[in-house]
Amino acid sequence: MKKEIGFLKELTDLRATSGNEGSVREFLRKAYEPVADRIETDGLGSLAAYHGSEGPKILAVGHMDEVGFMVRSITKDGYVRFSRCGFFFVCGALSQHYTIETEKGDVDAICSLGPGTEDKGFPQIEDLALDIGCKSEEEARELGVRVGDFIVPKGHFEALGKDxxxxxxxxxxxxIGCAVALRVMEDLKKTGHPNIFIGGGTVQEEVGTRGAATLAEMVRPDIAFSLDIGTADDVCGSKKEEAALGKGxxxxxxxxxxxxxxxLIRFAVEVAEECGIPYQTSIMKRGGTDAGKFQFANTGIPVLLVNVPCRYAHTPTSMIHYDDYKNTIRLMAEIVRRLDGNKVQEICRF
Ligand SMILES: [Zn+2]
Incomplete structure (x- = not known):
């Protein structure tokens, strides 16, 4: 567990705002090299790693990008205004540490509170600015800050609780979706499976599931799984009516x-029950995932959203449970092993 948690820390510490996924892509490419039969990228930068040479094409990937910001302007007194790349919660953005990735190198930043924040509740995200310790626009420009630079929250990994x-x-x-896809392929390689399994990762999900469209066009899968996070609503004060951490x-x-x-849902439920893997069923109240684009592959294909429950998503302090991660890997590997040409035809047929 310790080694695997170290791997997850390394993967989540990487910086990859939408459109700037290079570090995660290279990390995954390296990790897939000993496992996959071949690896390719599409024209936007999504990564597809293939295992198996015949049978239906089963795609199961996460997205490589994360929510962040982009420099919009620099004020005369040296603050950095920004726009969102993806839906970053205002309450999660305030008073956090950031890195501005400039051509001259990294610039450290904190998110300022702005005048009167404590009286008026949360400001609009557009009203916030980054404080980089500069007195003037010239000073900020000397550090290398330019309009269009990517801004990423700093990672701060912790493993909480008694275990x-x-x-x-x-x-x-x-x-976490990228990690699941990789571990599933490793498992399938060991046991064998009757499919062409495609793992990897998409780009630009957080700004409109763009890389999913191009990846689906390149791969042309028969069935696709979007591996993402789901909203765990077992947070303090909630009615705890849907998904919770640690329950699969x-x-x-x-x-x-x-x-x-x-x-496909019925099939996944059957597999989970047969194998004794805990699972939860849910409806996502807002937002879309890559499955929204995968479903349009070919003339339309079956898709399934498989989500690892997550608290406080779209903030720098999001939380998952290790057991949910392991159980998602188990479930996905068992599903792919049990899918074959006949089963896929049965699921696809109307
Ligand atoms: Zn996501």
Missing amino acids: GKYLVNKAWDNR PELTFMDNMTLSNRK
């Missing part, structure tokens, strides 16, 4: 862009 299984860091959304992967029926295929 250290409550894992906190930025970017669980969605490095979420099989999600619907988000704003996708209806998971019902036959």
Whole structure:
């Protein structure tokens, strides 16, 4: 467990705002090299790693990007205004540490509170600015800060709780999906499977699931799984009516862009029950995932949202549970092993 948690720390500490996923792509490419039969990238930078040479194409990937910001302007007195790349919660953005990735190198920053914040509640994200300890626009420019530079929250990894299984860091959304896909392929390589399994990762999910469209066009899968995070609502003060940490992967029926295929959900539930893998069912109240684009591959394909429950997503202090991660890997590997040409035809047929 310790070694695997070290791997997850390394993966979530990497910086990859939407459109700037290079570090995660290279990390995954290296990790897939000993496992995959071949690896390719599409024109936007999504990564596909293939295992198996015949059978239906089963795609199961997470997205490599994370929510962050981009420099919009520098004020006369040396503050950095920014725009969101993806839906970053205002309450999670305030008083946090950031890195501005400039051509001259990294510039450290904190998010200022702005005048009167304590009286008026949360400001609009557009009203916030980064404080980089500069007196003037010229000073900020001397450090290398320019309009268009990417801004990423700093990672701060912690393993909480008595058994250290409550894992906190930025970017669980969605490095955890990338990690699941990789571990599933490693497992499938050991045991064998009757499919062409495609893992890897997409780009630009947080700004509109763009890399999913190009990856689906390149791979042309028969069935696709979007491996992402789901909203755990077992937070303090909630009614705890849906998903909770530690109770297994979420099989999600619907988000704003996708209806998971019902036959595929039934199949996943059967597999989970047969193998004694805990699972939860849920509906995503807001947002869409890559499955929304995967479903349009070919003339339309069955998709399923498989989500690792996550608290405080889209903030730098998101939290997952280690057991949910392991159980998502188990479930996905068992699903792919049990899918074959006949089963896929049965699921796809109308
Ligand atoms: Zn996500």
